[in-house]
Amino acid sequence: MVKRTSFEGDACPIARSLDAIGDWWSLLIIREALFGLRRFGEFQSKLGMAKNILSARLRSMVDHGILTMAPASDGSAYQEYVLTPKGRGTFPILVALRQWSEEFDDRPEAIATILVDREKGRPVKKLEMRAEDGRLLTPADTMLKPRPVPRRRSA
Amino acid sequence: MVKRTSFEGDACPIARSLDAIGDWWSLLIIREALFGLRRFGEFQSKLGMAKNILSARLRSMVDHGILTMAPASDGSAYQEYVLTPKGRGTFPILVALRQWSEEFDDRPEAIATILVDREKGRPVKKLEMRAEDGRLLTPADTMLKPRPVPRRRSA
DNA sequence: GGCACATGGTTTTATGATGCAACCACACAA
């Protein structure tokens, strides 16, 4: 079978993330959800995507524990899609993507919005990687280590 | 024309990033490149992907200014693919993806490696979003503002 | 209850993207 490659069995955490949210639409759906969208129709009209694709993506993200279907909220009998903690945990990914575009996009004038600190109205600081003790790290300051095997009793 | 949706004309910087590196393979290629891989064959055998797809992705990333083709380096007449500053700038995105998986993956035991600070050998700290003045920000502490129009003279 | 319309999808069908294998071009060595 040819079947599009799945990274689900891969041991690399980056690949595993991409397996869940690495398609063309999921992160945009999450972006809208973070800004308060909840209903099928809201996502569909805001993103302008085909309904069948939206349907498939929502289902997939529910399966991955990123969204949950909540029964109501505004009284109507319809359902809503709300982010789980796991879903809200993607926020740094979105910020990183946004900042990368802000810094390196070939046509920065095409970018319509900037993310600001609500209190001061000033742009948020660039994400930076730090060690446990607070030292600023570059990619070269890091390395990969095998995951420590958690010790457990016989079984 | 049906044509897979392109976000190139989109004003959202997240969509613009995804247009460049939002496909299934690009970020994994960049991941390997950050760890020193440079040759076509290295990427191909390490990632186990089809050569035509690799070829297309490399070309696309060269077009996007993420990779450059450098003439040599080890004496042979072959070419190499090396990351540009824009390409190296994706590092926070990769770290964010990795940390998301480390924190929320359903099967954390399947994750093989952890990213550590080379000096101390300790895991790097979680990326955190901060305001210009250093306050820690949650998603709710932020908002989107229209991009300020840079002032320019008549034309 | 019965009707019209909105919401929230699924189905159908066409096309683009992906995966695999085969093939090709060139460099390098003998």
Place this chain on the structure above:
DNA sequence: TTGTGTGGTTGCATCATAAAACCATGTGCC
């Protein structure tokens, strides 16, 4: 010059996506 490895491209089968039509249920109104 023949052989082998690297670095791709080409062809073809299959999968995923997109757009539009269709359908089921909810909701408002009488």
